Amino acid sequence: MNKIDHTTIHSETLMANAIRALTMDAVEQASSGHPGMPMGMADVAAVLFNRFVTLDPSAPGWADRDRFVLSAGHGSMLIYAVNHLLGYADMDMDQLRRFRQMGARTAGHPEYGHADGIETTTGPLGQGIATAVGMALAERMQNARFGSDLVDHFTYVMAGDGCLMEGISHEAIDMAGHFGLGRMIVLWDDNRITIDGATDLSTSTDQQARFAAAGWHVVAVDGHDVEDIARAIDAARKDPRPSLIACRTVIGYGAPGKQGTSGIHGAPLGAEEIAAARATLGWTSDPFDIPREVYELWHDVARRGAAAHRAWADRLNAAPNRTGFLASMATPDAQRLDTAINAYKARLSADAPKVATRKASEMALDVVNAKLPNAVGGSADLTGSNNTRSKGQRAVTRDDFSGDYIHYGIREHGMAAAMNGIALHGGFRPYGGTFLAFADYCRPSIRLSALMGVPVTYVMTHDSIGLGEDGPTHQPVETIASLRAMPNLTVIRPADAVETAEAWQIAATATTTPTLLCLSRQGLPTLRIDHTQANLTARGAYLLRDPAGGRDVTLIATGSEVEIAMTAADRLAEAGLQAAVVSAPSFELFATQPDAYRAEILGSAPRVGIEAAVRQGWDLMLDRDDAFVGMTGFGASAPAAELYTHFGITPEAVVAAAKTLTQK
């Protein structure tokens, strides 16, 4: 270990060079990775953490910590290096040595849950900045409820050119500007390089003017001038608007032969260039070796954060609203909700209303939201169509964050990412709505919900050709299959108001899985007229009609098509064929049931699957010789009833299919 001459190198430059050195070493060791961004933004990171960021590595989940989001996730070595230097216990040097190796916490891109201090998974560009909007919004919403003594932190984002070119960034920026999220600060790595070459190959946007147009405070700095950086962050923290700090940097700063080129973006430097960089930076330690005095500089940051954490804990202990605050951060009271849902289900079974499941969802939300005071609703400008606003919900506005309903605007992608951010921040359980066909618009963020295991709820209405006249652009036919394909996403398509209530019970109490509800536009009868205490939807599929003398055929349907199956079963009975009807609201939940249960439900008789969508995914329920009544292509524009007839999704078609199968 060599001594560093403090008299010639600024302490924050030393802190930055430690990031650079660790980045070069880890990428070289892995023979894989992205050194350009961490080396270019190292000075910004050093100043940001040294002077501003408040967090406590010994208590990574401290509620009032500042949030740091590395939106340019390919630069993952920046956050791994910083967290190592800060002293996070789970980020020892061995993790850096095993960068991008099997089982290491140091994945290629930062993965939420793999290591402490990683606030969200990033890598798909633009997701970080959009998720951070949700975090910053949640901070203001919690602040409005519990005051600045308990909730008073910043959300810092490092973003690259890619993040700002992605469409989702527009939705995020627009939303942050609209809500006036002044505690959100984006540090843009303005290095003018993308993978294909200089940014002027593909973009000419004046980013500073663009952010200003969205209501942001904007400032430009030399990203290698520590005092310039500090002044800008200080100004950003004081400005009531969200802030963009355009940090003019040199990608791969410090590597004399490769800096400033796209060649250093995503490849190891090589031994020779690393040696040259070390000479340039005056860095004389061995690979993966950090001088004690550099550790001390970083540990000072952690000590400052720990002191802030202690002061906060004292305030919390003395706070009159301590209990409420802790309750908002806790997992939902499932027992309390169960009692309420069961009373509601009993009423439904007795009243047997005919309502669209989107309306039934609103009815269920009135029950759920009354028991879960930290629910936050919203819609991508389809509130009246998605039926997402329950009784008494008030809009969140830039002047009053105490509300619990968010007008996300016509921004499905931004909504989904913001919901991830709200959930990750803690204190709230977000749900948001759009049309099911537009799940495609937010699919990258749904995927991150699933990958991270964040329990947000997607309320997706108008779930089939049953929406009618709006036509094929609005009619999901492949959408349900595409969502069922995604790991760790619970897709539920309830058949009536009772199943919808059960679906909401599942969604509202989920802890590590997002839930996506597929809800009808059209009215549907209540089919669960026999009340059950048990949540049958949680089994994924169950026997709704079970002929006493055994079955000749099993009809399996979901959502609005269960009614068709029931009608077909009646007609088959008239024709002397006993049909069981299985309602199958969630394939994912059914797949997790014991083999014996699944075998009992599916039975040994021939089966007909019925869903106004493509067959893909039904192999869980059907054998190849079984029949399927559904869609084989895109929909059409016409009244819903005519479409069902046109595409042959009718009781008659089911009866015919059942007869053909049973004659074999």
Added chain:
Amino acid sequence: MNKIDHTTIHSETLMANAIRALTMDAVEQASSGHPGMPMGMADVAAVLFNRFVTLDPSAPGWADRDRFVLSAGHGSMLIYAVNHLLGYADMDMDQLRRFRQMGARTAGHPEYGHADGIETTTGPLGQGIATAVGMALAERMQNARFGSDLVDHFTYVMAGDGCLMEGISHEAIDMAGHFGLGRMIVLWDDNRITIDGATDLSTSTDQQARFAAAGWHVVAVDGHDVEDIARAIDAARKDPRPSLIACRTVIGYGAPGKQGTSGIHGAPLGAEEIAAARATLGWTSDPFDIPREVYELWHDVARRGAAAHRAWADRLNAAPNRTGFLASMATPDAQRLDTAINAYKARLSADAPKVATRKASEMALDVVNAKLPNAVGGSADLTGSNNTRSKGQRAVTRDDFSGDYIHYGIREHGMAAAMNGIALHGGFRPYGGTFLAFADYCRPSIRLSALMGVPVTYVMTHDSIGLGEDGPTHQPVETIASLRAMPNLTVIRPADAVETAEAWQIAATATTTPTLLCLSRQGLPTLRIDHTQANLTARGAYLLRDPAGGRDVTLIATGSEVEIAMTAADRLAEAGLQAAVVSAPSFELFATQPDAYRAEILGSAPRVGIEAAVRQGWDLMLDRDDAFVGMTGFGASAPAAELYTHFGITPEAVVAAAKTLTQK
């Protein structure tokens, strides 16, 4: 029919009122639809068509027509009314009477191919403006090749607040500004109303400043002042930059009780309000009745267009580059390509290179692009990773549109929509690349490619955990299934360089189906060492290894996993089990084969499916009792070979599965 007093009503207001009247009548008749936008933008439409738009309803496909894109597709009655008034033969009054009814051309949202004069399908917000960027880019690219005598038209877009809030609009605007597409003019329906209420519920962006930041010419007008509108369009046409005309309008203009509110956005007005609107507008004709003099005004527009068309046809006939121009608009010469591909395939089978299929794709493109001079490549900033740039391709720039390679920037969604626009414009066959995991980012535009039947090609590389260290955010596991679920999309995952060449032959000659190629990052051996003239990939699946004495088991694999299947077959043979190996590059193409062929390929022996992805979709190939070796959840970050071992996608696993099945 009543006489209209021309002395008191401006002729363009009359033209506009015809749009309003037809909109009210059609929506009322359908009891469904969106009157607000057509009524609000009717004056803008009247001026735009009356004074500027050049098209010929008697020749809807005339190459040099102006393109008109109704990005706010819910306002479909605007384009149906305009096209009816202009005299499009297929848009008679009966079509308007049957708005949104089964089989009518007047679908709820404008559907490409349903009626003449509909340049693209719109409805999913933001798609129109982003598709139009491709049209405007194609216009400049064709202009650079064939000159202003043959190619010299404008692309007009009507967009609403929703279009401008969607993220894709950012990608589109940024791209149009970057390329300086001065012939693209966006007329923004600035009515300050969205479905949930006033726009200030959800957005505070200064749209004019935003467009200016992206390099656009911006002008604001009173959207009900015909001279103001005309001045703005005239200025926009003259400005070398793309133009935004912010048209301050009243939604539902003319309906005195409902205009200016979100209530008129998407619901019929009702008889009483229609009567009040007619009185307000001075419109005295019966429903679905247009005064002859109003038709005359609109037919004048058509006559002007027809004259322009005749003059253009004369120029074309006299043009020295007539043949080249017509060839660029024609379908590809499949025979010429077949000869070249076959020679190339023969070389490959002889040389048997070990290359990643992404690299094999580049090699195939060298062959394809040499034979199809109107191919236009590109990538969303991953040129070197997607291997999309073939020999000699030159970048398209704002100063030189004669190139044939587009740096789309980090804008997957904008790229996909622009490719749709380029293909719809005609004259080019576009393809573009990104990582397969990021198909999610452009899925809404892929869906429109499929729905419209536009033959664009998606080059999606890094198609499995085989990409290694970048980890789960970048590793598609459910993506292939989600794409196979989509109707009318040919997904091809080739196993080696020969199949990749065949895949490109399919993609390059497709006429009504988009193609999506899933290509490996990692090197793969050539498995098709016996050259076949026939394109076996076009069968979807075929026997790569067919044991002479019959099969004990059939191994079915795609892409990089076919190599694993072949190795497993060798090991099984050593153990005395005869395994057939089926390479199945395209499930969609296989599904269209005759039953007998499919039965022959699948055989009657037990089967093992192998794909480094989820099983969903494999029901086409497997029965429920068959085995599948693949993924069940998200991937991980580690070197590729270790990931295959970790997730159990190995010859050993296949051998074990085959042995278990055959012991049954």
